[in-house]
Amino acid sequence: MNHTISKSLYEKACKLMPGGVNSPVRSGKAVGFSPLFIKSGSGCRITDEDDNVYIDYVGSWGPLILGHSNPEVVAAIAGVLDRGTSYGIPTRIEVEMAQKVVEMVPSIEMVRMVNSGTEAAMSAIRLARGYTGRKKIVKFNGCYHGHGDSLLVKSGSGLMTFGIPGTPGVPDEIVRHTLSLPYNDLEAVRGAMNEVGKEVAGIIVEPVAANMGVVAPAPGFLEGLRQICTEYGALLIFDEVITGFRLGPGGAQKYFGIAPDLTCLGKIIGGGLPVGAYGGKKDIMDHIAPCGDIYQAGTLSGNPLAMSAGLAMLGVLSRGEIYEQIERQNAYLCEGLKEAAAAAGVPVTLNRVGSLGCAFFTHGPVTDLESAAKSDTQAYALFFQEMVERGVYFAPSQFEAFFVGAAHTTRDLDLTIEAASDALRVVKRKCSPDL
Numbered sequence: 239m240n241h242t243i244s245k246s247l248y249e250k251a252c253k254l255m256p257g258g259v260n261s262p263v264r265s266g267k268a269v270g271f272s273p274l275f276i277k278s279g280s281g282c283r284i285t286d287e288d289d290n291v292y293i294d295y296v297g298s299w300g301p302l303i304l305g306h307s308n309p310e311v312v313a314a315i316a317g318v319l320d321r322g323t324s325y326g327i328p329t330r331i332e333v334e335m336a337q338k339v340v341e342m343v344p345s346i347e348m349v350r351m352v353n354s355g356t357e358a359a360m361s362a363i364r365l366a367r368g369y370t371g372r373k374k375i376v377k378f379n380g381c382y383h384g385h386g387d388s389l390l391v392k393s394g395s396g397l398m399t400f401g402i403p404g405t406p407g408v409p410d411e412i413v414r415h416t417l418s419l420p421y422n423d424l425e426a427v428r429g430a431m432n433e434v435g436k437e438v439a440g441i442i443v444e445p446v447a448a449n450m451g452v453v454a455p456a457p458g459f460l461e462g463l464r465q466i467c468t469e470y471g472a473l474l475i476f477d478e479v480i481t482g483f484r485l486g487p488g489g490a491q492k493y494f495g496i497a498p499d500l501t502c503l504g505k506i507i508g509g510g511l512p513v514g515a516y517g518g519k520k521d522i523m524d525h526i527a528p529c530g531d532i533y534q535a536g537t538l539s540g541n542p543l544a545m546s547a548g549l550a551m552l553g554v555l556s557r558g559e560i561y562e563q564i565e566r567q568n569a570y571l572c573e574g575l576k577e578a579a580a581a582a583g584v585p586v587t588l589n590r591v592g593s594l595g596c597a598f599f600t601h602g603p604v605t606d607l608e609s610a611a612k613s614d615t616q617a618y619a620l621f622f623q624e625m626v627e628r629g630v631y632f633a634p635s636q637f638e639a640f641f642v643g644a645a646h647t648t649r650d651l652d653l654t655i656e657a658a659s660d661a662l663r664v665v666k667r668k669c670s671p672d673l
C-alpha cells in the first residue's frame with residue numbers, strides 16, 4: 239500500500255505541531271507507524287490522502303456509532319449552517335437537546351453542555367468538591383477521564399500507550415488529593431474509604447473501562463461503589479464519555495441498572511462535533527452558577543451546529559433499533575478474531591462489552607490495568623501494521639477499544655476476520671514463537 243502523501247504531510251506536520259498531531263493517540267509512535275492522513279469518510283470506511291480505503295474501527299474514538307457522514311446528522315448540520323454559527327445567547331435547540339438527554343439518561347435530571355469530555359469530567363469533579371465541601375477524589379488505575387490536572391494519575395489512553403505514569407506540569411499539591419486504586423477491586427476501595435472516606439468528594443469511574451483496552455466491571459463492582467458512596471456521603475460519578483449512548487440509549491447506567499449521582503458525557507453526544515456534557519440530580523446541579531456559586535462556563539457551549547449534530551444523532555439512537563444489531567455484530571467479529579488467533583497459534587484475549595471490544599495480545603484474563611499491561615505491545619504493533627496493509631484500521635495502540643457501529647455490515651466483518659487470519663499468521667511468524 240502506498241502512503242507517499244500521508245508520509246510527506248506527516249513530515250511537514252512534525253515541524254509545525256508537537257509530534258505532528260493534535261492529540262497524542264493519533265500518533266503512530268506506539269506501533270512504529272507513520273500516521274495516515276484522512277481526507278474523507280463514508281459509512282464504516284475512511285479514505286486517506288493516497289486514496290487507500292480502510293474499514294474503520296476507530297470511528298473518531300467512539301462518536302461515529304452511525305458511521306461517517308450519516309445522512310441524518312449531515313442534514314441536521316446543513317439545516318442550521320446558513321443561520322449563523324454561534325450567538326452566545328440562548329437558543330431553542332439547547333432546550334431540545336437538554337430535554338433529549340434528560341429523557342434518555344436515567345439519572346440525569348439537569349444537564350450542562352460543555353465542549354469536550356475533558357471539560358465534562360473536570361467540571362463534574364469541581365461540582366462534587368464544591369457540593370460536598372471535600373477535597374479528595376477516588377479514581378481507578380487505567381481509567382481515563384480527559385486531561386484535567388487532578389485526574390491525570392495512572393490514567394489509561396495515551397498515557398498508557400506511551401508509558402507516561404503521571405505528567406510533568408501537574409503540581410504534587412493537586413494530585414495529592416487524588417487516590418488511584420485498582421479497577422474491579424472493591425476491597426481496595428473499602429480500605430481506602432475506611433481511612434479517608436469522610437474527606438472523599440466523589441468516586442469517578444468508567445462503568446466499562448475502555449481506555450486500557452476494554453475491561454468489563456466485575457459482577458458487584460459498580461453496585462459496591464454505589465453502596466460505598468452512599469455510606470460515606472461521597473458522590474458516585476460515572477464517566478460515560480464512551481459508554482453513554484453506546485451500550486444503549488441510556489448508557490451504562492441503564493445497561494447495569496445503577497444510578498450514579500453525576501454523569502459525564504462526550505463523544506457520541508456531539509454526533510462528531512465537539513460536545514461534552516455533565517448532569518445529574520437537580521439538587522446537585524442547582525449548585526452550578528448562575529443558580530449556585532460553583533463556577534463553570536463556556537463561550538461556545540451549546541453551539542447550534544454542535545447541538546444540531548448531537549440532537550440528530552440522539553434522535554436516531556433513542557429509537558433504540560441499532561443496539562441489538564451492533565452488539566450481535568461485535569460478538570460475531572470477536573468470535574471470528576478469536577478463532578483466527580487460535581488457528582494462527584497466537585494467544586489473544588478478546589474482551590467485549592456491547593459494541594466495544596479489544597484484542598489483548600496476552601493469555602489473559604484481562605480484568606484490570608495490571609493484567610492489561612501484560613499484553614505484548616510489539617505483537618500488537620505488527621498486527622496493526624499488517625491490518626492497515628490489508629485495508630482495516632484498528633487503533634494505533636494495544637490499549638484502546640475497537641468500536642463496531644451500525645455501518646459495519648456482516649460482509650465488512652468477514653473481510654476484517656479474513657484480514658486478521660492472515661495478519662495473525664504473520665505475527666506468529668515474525669514475533670517470538672512462544673508468545
Ligand SMILES: *Cc1c(COP(=O)(O)O)cnc(C)c1O
Nearest residue numbers: 354355356382383384477479480
Ligand atoms: C475520551 C474520553 C474523555 C475525554 O474526552 P475528550 O473529548 O477527549 O476531552 C473522558 N473520559 C473518557 C471515559 C473518555 O473516553
